[in-house]
Amino acid sequence: MSTSVEDGVGTGLYRMGAVASLTGLPAGTIRAWERRYGMLNPERTDGGFRLYTEDDIKRLSLIQRLRAFGEPISAIANLEIDDLNERLRRHSGAVGERATPAKEPVGVITVGLGVTAAMEIAALRNDALSVRLSSRSLGELAESHQSAEAIIFEKSALGADPVEGLREGIRESGANTALVVYDFARSTEVQALRAAGARMLRYPISPEELARVVLDQTMLSRVQEMRREIAESGSTENYDRLYEDEALVKLQNVSSSIDCECPNHLSAIIRQLNAFERYSNECLSVDEDQQELHATLARTTGQARRLVEEMLAYVCHVDNIVI
Numbered sequence: 001m002s003t004s005v006e007d008g009v010g011t012g013l014y015r016m017g018a019v020a021s022l023t024g025l026p027a028g029t030i031r032a033w034e035r036r037y038g039m040l041n042p043e044r045t046d047g048g049f050r051l052y053t054e055d056d057i058k059r060l061s062l063i064q065r066l067r068a069f070g071e072p073i074s075a076i077a078n079l080e081i082d083d084l085n086e087r088l089r090r091h092s093g094a095v096g097e098r099a100t101p102a103k104e105p106v107g108v109i110t111v112g113l114g115v116t117a118a119m120e121i122a123a124l125r126n127d128a129l130s131v132r133l134s135s136r137s138l139g140e141l142a143e144s145h146q147s148a149e150a151i152i153f154e155k156s157a158l159g160a161d162p163v164e165g166l167r168e169g170i171r172e173s174g175a176n177t178a179l180v181v182y183d184f185a186r187s188t189e190v191q192a193l194r195a196a197g198a199r200m201l202r203y204p205i206s207p208e209e210l211a212r213v214v215l216d217q218t219m220l221s222r223v224q225e226m227r228r229e230i231a232e233s234g235s236t237e238n239y240d241r242l243y244e245d246e247a248l249v250k251l252q253n254v255s256s257s258i259d260c261e262c263p264n265h266l267s268a269i270i271r272q273l274n275a276f277e278r279y280s281n282e283c284l285s286v287d288e289d290q291q292e293l294h295a296t297l298a299r300t301t302g303q304a305r306r307l308v309e310e311m312l313a314y315v316c317h318v319d320n321i322v323i
Contacts, residue, residue, distance in 0.1 A: 013043065013051035016240035023060040026313055027242055028306075030060065037077035049240060055081065062088060072147075105130035106218050109173050111141055112154025114203070115181050115210075119152060122211035129211055138165055142172050149221075150214050151175040153198075155182035162189060163196050170197065176221040179213065181205060219314045223307055242309040243270060251312070254321055263321060266312040273305040 020027045034040050040059075042050040062084035066076055076084065107130050108123070110116040116134040123129040133146040137157055151173045158165030158180070170178050180198040182190075190200050199217050201210070243251070251267035280298035283290070315321075 013053060014057065016050050016052075017242055017244060019052045019057055019060065020240075020242045021244070021247065022057050023064055025060055025064055026310060027240055028310070033073060033077060037074070039077040059084065106150055106215065107132045107148035108214060109133045109135070109141065109146060109148040109151045109175065110153075111135050111138060111151065111169060112157035112181075115152045115154045118205065118207045118210050119214075122207035122214075125207065126211050128215060138169055138172070141169060145172075147174040149175060150177040150179070150218055152179045152181065152210070152214070155180050155185060155193075163192050166193055166196050166198055176225065177214070177217045179210075179217065181210075219311065222314065223310060241274070242306075242313060243267075245271070245274075248274075251316070251321070262315050263312065266308055266315060270305060270308050270312065273301055273308065277301040277305060 014022070016027045016030070019025075019030065023030075030040075034042075040052065040056050042052050042056065044050060058081055062081065063073070063076055066084065066087055067073060071087065076087065079087070105123075105128050108119055109132055110119045113136060116131075116136075119129070119131055120134065123131045132148045133141065133144050135141045135144065138159065151169055153166065153169060155162060158169075162180075166178060166180065169175075178198045179201055180193050181201045181203060183203045194200055199213065201213060248267045248271050252264050252271070254263055277298055280294045280301060283294040283297075
């Protein structure tokens with residue numbers, strides 16, 4: 001469906017950046033759900049930008065909250081607002097659609113007694129993490145049919161062929177991030193597990209350190225996935241902004257509980273990328289001889305901006321920053 005409305009202002013329609021900000025969902029996640037489940041049918045501006053209704057925002061907000069309770073997206077993607085509210089009431093007795101959406105924690109599966117104990121402590125101390133399944137063996141994992149974004153193995157739980165056990169666990173869980181914690185191992189075995197996609201960690205490791213590594217590796221996996229999506233798209237998609245200027249100004253000055261100023265620096269980088277993206281687009285209409293060059297500059301800058309926006313969204317999630 002298309003519309004002649006240029007930007008949605010004054011129409012009760014919202015562009016992707018506003019929807020992402022209001023729901024707490026990354027724009028890439030919303031697009032992926034649209035493709036996989038056909039859950040929304042946004043209108044489009046003449047420039048091809050998506051426009052969403054208030055009901056769309058309510059549905060996404062409710063879905064986000066239900067996901068925080070462990071509801072799989074495949075089971076709730078196409079439910080109506082009343083049905084989503086009913087499920088939410090069953091979970092928490094919340095009023096429903098007016099409630100503030102919760103941020104979705106990183107779902108983690110553990111395989112092995114030692115890593116299970118450490119991660120359960122880490123999740124109690126850090127609400128950016130949620131243990132979806134604690135299992136003793138790969139067999140328990142296979143029987144559970146549980147999926148998660150990250151999976152942590154104790155090397156001893158990987159069986160006689162650790163590399164094949166790692167691959168089996170990743171397949172069963174659908175995880176994008178895999179960690180293996182070990183006491184002792186041959187260097188060739190450690191190298192083989194790294195080559196198979198595992199981040200290797202050595203005992204002893206504290207719950208705090210384990211949490212930090214899981215969150216760091218998950219962020220890297222998300223950025224890599226975004227880069228793959230950009231490459232597969234043929235570099236032609238317009239990437240809507242996740243943050244408006246007002247939000248970026250606030251984030252440049254926000255106080256962080258992390259012992260650094262990452263939110264401030266990332267916000268400043270995004271503002272500079274926004275400025276150069278606008279400049280390149282303006283050059284398109286001024287310099288006809290170099291239109292292809294400036295179109296490439298604008299498109300590539302938009303892709304770089306999106307990657308940094310995803311990193312900023314993740315930092316805000318970890319640091320519990322709400323704008």
